[in-house]
Amino acid sequence: MLQGDNAQPSSQRAAARSAPISTVVLAAGEGTRMRSATPKVLHPLAGRPLVEHAVRAAAGVDPDQLVVVLGHGKEAVGEHLSSVATALGREVTTAVQEQQLGTGHAVSCGLAALPAQLTGTVLVSYGDVPLLDAGTLEGLLTEHAESGNAVTVLTAVVDEPTGYGRMLRDAEGNVTGIVEQKDATPEQSEIAEINSGVYAFDAAVLSDALQRLSTDNAQGELYLTDVLSIARGDGRPVGALVCADPWLVEGVNDRVQLSKLGAELNRRLVLNWMRQGVTVTDPVSVWLDCDVTLARDVVLEPGVQLRAGTSIGEGAAIGPDSTLTGCVVQPGAKVIRSHGEGAEVGPGASVGPFAFLRPGTSLGTGGKIGTFVETKNATIGGGTKVPHLTYVGDATIGEKSNIGAATVFVNYDGEAKHHTVIGSHARTGADNMFVAPVEIGDGSYTAAGSVITEDVPPGAMAVARGRQRNIEDWVARRRPGTAADQAAQQARADKPTDDVQASNGEGR
Numbered sequence: 001m002l003q004g005d006n007a008q009p010s011s012q013r014a015a016a017r018s019a020p021i022s023t024v025v026l027a028a029g030e031g032t033r034m035r036s037a038t039p040k041v042l043h044p045l046a047g048r049p050l051v052e053h054a055v056r057a058a059a060g061v062d063p064d065q066l067v068v069v070l071g072h073g074k075e076a077v078g079e080h081l082s083s084v085a086t087a088l089g090r091e092v093t094t095a096v097q098e099q100q101l102g103t104g105h106a107v108s109c110g111l112a113a114l115p116a117q118l119t120g121t122v123l124v125s126y127g128d129v130p131l132l133d134a135g136t137l138e139g140l141l142t143e144h145a146e147s148g149n150a151v152t153v154l155t156a157v158v159d160e161p162t163g164y165g166r167m168l169r170d171a172e173g174n175v176t177g178i179v180e181q182k183d184a185t186p187e188q189s190e191i192a193e194i195n196s197g198v199y200a201f202d203a204a205v206l207s208d209a210l211q212r213l214s215t216d217n218a219q220g221e222l223y224l225t226d227v228l229s230i231a232r233g234d235g236r237p238v239g240a241l242v243c244a245d246p247w248l249v250e251g252v253n254d255r256v257q258l259s260k261l262g263a264e265l266n267r268r269l270v271l272n273w274m275r276q277g278v279t280v281t282d283p284v285s286v287w288l289d290c291d292v293t294l295a296r297d298v299v300l301e302p303g304v305q306l307r308a309g310t311s312i313g314e315g316a317a318i319g320p321d322s323t324l325t326g327c328v329v330q331p332g333a334k335v336i337r338s339h340g341e342g343a344e345v346g347p348g349a350s351v352g353p354f355a356f357l358r359p360g361t362s363l364g365t366g367g368k369i370g371t372f373v374e375t376k377n378a379t380i381g382g383g384t385k386v387p388h389l390t391y392v393g394d395a396t397i398g399e400k401s402n403i404g405a406a407t408v409f410v411n412y413d414g415e416a417k418h419h420t421v422i423g424s425h426a427r428t429g430a431d432n433m434f435v436a437p438v439e440i441g442d443g444s445y446t447a448a449g450s451v452i453t454e455d456v457p458p459g460a461m462a463v464a465r466g467r468q469r470n471i472e473d474w475v476a477r478r479r480p481g482t483a484a485d486q487a488a489q490q491a492r493a494d495k496p497t498d499d500v501q502a503s504n505g506e507g508r
Helices: 010-016 050-059 074-088 103-111 134-147 203-210 226-233 255-275 474-478 483-494 497-503
Strands: 021-027 065-070 093-096 121-126 151-157 166-169 175-179 193-202 238-242 305-307 323-325 339-341 368-380 385-397 408-410 420-422 433-435 438-440
Touching (some): 021 050, 021 103, 065 074, 065 103, 093 103, 175 226, 175 238, 226 238
Parallel strands (some): 021 121, 305 323
Antiparallel strands (some): 121 193
8 A cells, every 4th residue: 555545635535524633743752773863754765754754644634734743853854844845735833842751742742833722633643654644544534533432543463562552452342541562461462453653532632631641651751542541531432443454554663674664665666556557577676766657668677776756758668777866767768777867868768788877967869878978967969879988068969969989078177167069960089078168060070089179160070189100119119028029029020021111111
């Protein structure tokens, strides 16, 4: 299941509601087990920080208010949330938990950022549960409303419940409370149904119960889980919704879990695209970010990584062993064993193997960027070929031109970058240097080994190289007795006398 798969359109959900929805995402923890200078909730998974996954899922239920509770690394997390809010086109409010005194305290901090005398339903989730989706949250809200509960908790039955709070039920199966791992008896520790930490609360019940929480527990914290016992003690109905897919409620506490959930999310992303008509020849070795888009009949070969902002057109083939970030590959194009960032590959064009497309590269229809070619800020016209061993930087190349092997666009003078223009139907020789700024006209040629420092008129041939001069017997005089000298002497001895005389300028 991918984020938002089961969610109704927001207009339908809003019309079906009779009470407001407020969402509080808890993202204040330090995450010491990550052993990182980066706040835990900013560690990426499939191209998005953990907290962004959580906020997007919460926003997917179209809440009236969305609050994220910050703590450790609040400046960095808050800055990222600003960009997320812009991308979502909605307000995301932040609250700060200055001291981490427990989940109950964190929710209190979140409620303080919401309107006074709050009514309706408060949905609470966590910033480190990346696979939780809007469809599951919507299901929790529906269960909460239809059952008339004061509290509804999302649970899951897992094979290994260690570390999670256990759900307590009576003989009839009614929820009686939640016991944290450190406070559980040996019998309670055997319970397989765990608390996901995701809840739907009646706002008034939650506000009242938070004021009655106690720190009388093994960790000396204010547990949000105790709200269930308080509500039940007050005679309020408490229920649970069992999530059929435990992956959706699994949290990240360390890098092992981050890797585990990353692999699972990637498996789901790849599976989703295969079902939409994409061929993935080795699903285990292909990695996709969440916002990658793929058209039908795309082929992804082994070792492909498609990262944030990448779009692949119909019938294009990527890989093997290619990494693209923020790239657009048009229909029918091929990218083989290459790396690209912020580049566009036109329809039917080919790239690689072993090419590096840097930001600002645009390859036209049917064009070619070949082996060991690096490009940056380069517009390369349709049908133009840059086959091998070349650097193209800060350049515009017209249509159906050919750039010779071992060419360098010399764009940097030590202080500023300069632009090179090569026209259409031009043919540049091997081992050319184009010293920018310079312009090579349409239909012109440049000779191999030339250093071009001046403009070349259309249809001209530019030759910019010194005349060759051979210094005879230089090796014999300067490197006597060396292997080179011995080889030269042997070659002279093996030549007919007339050939030797001719090589010395005699016998003409």
